[in-house]
Amino acid sequence: MNFVKRAGFSLWSRRGRTLITLCTFLVISVMVLAGVLIQDATAQAKNEAKRSVGAEVNLVMDLSGQNAAGGVVAPQISAATVEKLGTSKLVQKYNYSMFDRGVVKGGTELVTGGVDTKASGMGPDGTPTIGVLDTALLSDFRSGKFQLLSGAHLTAADKDKHLLLIEERLAxxxxxxxxxxxxxxxxxxKATAEFTVAGIYRDPRPSSEPEPEYFVDPANMLYASIGGFAGLNSTKGTSLQARNAMFLLQDAGDLExxxxxxxRIAGSELDGFELDANDKAIRQMTGPLDSIGSTATLAMxxxxxAGAAVLVLLVNLAVKQRRKEYGVLLAMGEKKWKLVAQQALEIVAVAALAIGLSSLFTQNLTQSASRSLLGEEAAEARHKLESWQPPAPGTTGIDQGIDPDDQPVENADPIDRIDIRLDPAALATVGAVGLGLGLLATAIPAASVVRLSPRTILTKGK
Known part of the structure; x- marks a missing residue:
C-alpha cells in the first residue's frame, strides 16, 4: 500500500484525533485570515481617506524665528517662487495669500454692533483684507464651513484684477x-482702488463671535485678488510677495x-518659514482604524x-503513539522519507480542509466583528471631538488647559466602517501560514523517529 492511501486510512481510523487537529487548524486559519482581511481593509480605508483629504502642505511662519529685538519675524516669499513650487509634478493644486488692513471708502459701511473695532486695532473704517490667489482652496471653503452663495470664486486668472469676495451681512x-x-x-x-464684488459668501459665525485670528467681526472679512490688493500697499516696481502658501500634493507619500x-527651488527664501504637513484630518479619520488594526494583529x-504550539504537541503525541507502526513498516522495507511524507500529507490534508472551511464564513464573521469593534472606537473618537471646547476669545487657551492643536478638523469624521473582502492574495497568505505550521509541526517529531532503526523502535516500544 502506498503512503498516500495509508494517510487516508490513518485519518479515517483516528477520527477523534483528526477532528481535534482540524478544529485547531480551523481556529488558526480563521484568526489569521481575519487579521489579514482587517489589515487589508484598514490599509485600503486609509488610502481612500488620504485621497479624499489630500496631502496638504502649508508654508507658514516659523514661530521659533525671532529678530534681534525678540519679536517674531513676519517673513515673506516672492509669489514667483511659490508658483515655481506649485508647478512641480508632485503638486496637484496650490494657493498663496497675504494679509493687510484695508480701509473702506466711498460710503461703504462696515457691520457694527458685534466686536469692538478699537480692540481689533483696525480702526472705525478698517477691515482685515486677505489677498488670495484662489479662494476655493481656502480651508474654510474646502471644508464647507464657508458657503459661496452667489457669484464665483477668485482664481489665478483674476490675480491682477480688482475683485472681492464679501460676506453676506456686509453685502x-x-x-x-x-x-x-x-x-x-x-x-x-493715500492710495485707493475700486474693487468689484465677484462673489458673496456666508460665514456661519455670529457677529458677536470675533474672528479668532484678527479679532474682528467675521461679517467684515474681505477676500481680494492678491495682485490687485497688493498694489495698494506696495512700492512701485516691487514684486508680489506672499505671507503663506498651501500646496495640495498628488500623493500624501510625497511629503519628503x-x-x-x-x-532646492526656494533656498534662502524659506528662512523664517516652515513646511507644515497638514495630516491632522487624516489622523482624525483613521484613528479608529489604527486601534482595531493593532488589536487584530496582536490577536493573530x-x-x-498558541496554535502552532498545540499542533506540535498533537503531532508529537501522535508520532510517539505510532512508533510501533513505523517500526513494522521500516522492518518491511518502507523508506523513511515515505513515513515522514505520510505524516506531512495527513497534516497538509487537514490544514487544507480547515483553510477551505475558514474561507466560507470568515469574511462575514470578520465584517460583523469589525463593524462592532470599529463602531465602538469611532463613537469614542467622535465623543472626544465633540467634547472639545475652544479657548475663550482673545486667549490661546494654554492657561485654561486647552491645547489649540487638539481642535477637531471639520468634515473629517472618524471612519466607522470598513469593507472586508476576501481575495486570492489573502487566502494564499493564510494557506502559506497554515501549511507552514503543519509542516513545521510534522518535521520536529518525525525527525526523532526516522533517526532510529526498526530494531530499536520495536524492542523499546514507547
Missing part, C-alpha cells in the same frame, strides 16, 4: 450684489520629496503562536 447692509463696487484705501498712504524640491500573532 446686505450696503445693498451690494454681484458687480457692485467697493473702494478700498491703503493701510498707509516635496520638501527637498522646495529647498497570539492565536498563531
Amino acid at each position: 446686505r447692509k450696503n445693498g451690494l450684489k454681484i458687480g457692485g463696487k467697493i473702494t478700498l484705501g491703503a493701510n498707509e498712504g 520629496r516635496f520638501k527637498a524640491v522646495a529647498e 500573532w497570539l492565536i498563531g503562536i
Whole structure:
C-alpha cells in the first residue's frame, strides 16, 4: 500500500484525533485570515481617506524665528517662487495669500454692533483684507464651513484684477450684489482702488463671535485678488510677495520629496518659514482604524503562536503513539522519507480542509466583528471631538488647559466602517501560514523517529 492511501486510512481510523487537529487548524486559519482581511481593509480605508483629504502642505511662519529685538519675524516669499513650487509634478493644486488692513471708502459701511473695532486695532473704517490667489482652496471653503452663495470664486486668472469676495451681512447692509463696487484705501498712504464684488459668501459665525485670528467681526472679512490688493500697499516696481502658501500634493507619500524640491527651488527664501504637513484630518479619520488594526494583529500573532504550539504537541503525541507502526513498516522495507511524507500529507490534508472551511464564513464573521469593534472606537473618537471646547476669545487657551492643536478638523469624521473582502492574495497568505505550521509541526517529531532503526523502535516500544 502506498503512503498516500495509508494517510487516508490513518485519518479515517483516528477520527477523534483528526477532528481535534482540524478544529485547531480551523481556529488558526480563521484568526489569521481575519487579521489579514482587517489589515487589508484598514490599509485600503486609509488610502481612500488620504485621497479624499489630500496631502496638504502649508508654508507658514516659523514661530521659533525671532529678530534681534525678540519679536517674531513676519517673513515673506516672492509669489514667483511659490508658483515655481506649485508647478512641480508632485503638486496637484496650490494657493498663496497675504494679509493687510484695508480701509473702506466711498460710503461703504462696515457691520457694527458685534466686536469692538478699537480692540481689533483696525480702526472705525478698517477691515482685515486677505489677498488670495484662489479662494476655493481656502480651508474654510474646502471644508464647507464657508458657503459661496452667489457669484464665483477668485482664481489665478483674476490675480491682477480688482475683485472681492464679501460676506453676506456686509453685502446686505450696503445693498451690494454681484458687480457692485467697493473702494478700498491703503493701510498707509493715500492710495485707493475700486474693487468689484465677484462673489458673496456666508460665514456661519455670529457677529458677536470675533474672528479668532484678527479679532474682528467675521461679517467684515474681505477676500481680494492678491495682485490687485497688493498694489495698494506696495512700492512701485516691487514684486508680489506672499505671507503663506498651501500646496495640495498628488500623493500624501510625497511629503519628503516635496520638501527637498522646495529647498532646492526656494533656498534662502524659506528662512523664517516652515513646511507644515497638514495630516491632522487624516489622523482624525483613521484613528479608529489604527486601534482595531493593532488589536487584530496582536490577536493573530497570539492565536498563531498558541496554535502552532498545540499542533506540535498533537503531532508529537501522535508520532510517539505510532512508533510501533513505523517500526513494522521500516522492518518491511518502507523508506523513511515515505513515513515522514505520510505524516506531512495527513497534516497538509487537514490544514487544507480547515483553510477551505475558514474561507466560507470568515469574511462575514470578520465584517460583523469589525463593524462592532470599529463602531465602538469611532463613537469614542467622535465623543472626544465633540467634547472639545475652544479657548475663550482673545486667549490661546494654554492657561485654561486647552491645547489649540487638539481642535477637531471639520468634515473629517472618524471612519466607522470598513469593507472586508476576501481575495486570492489573502487566502494564499493564510494557506502559506497554515501549511507552514503543519509542516513545521510534522518535521520536529518525525525527525526523532526516522533517526532510529526498526530494531530499536520495536524492542523499546514507547
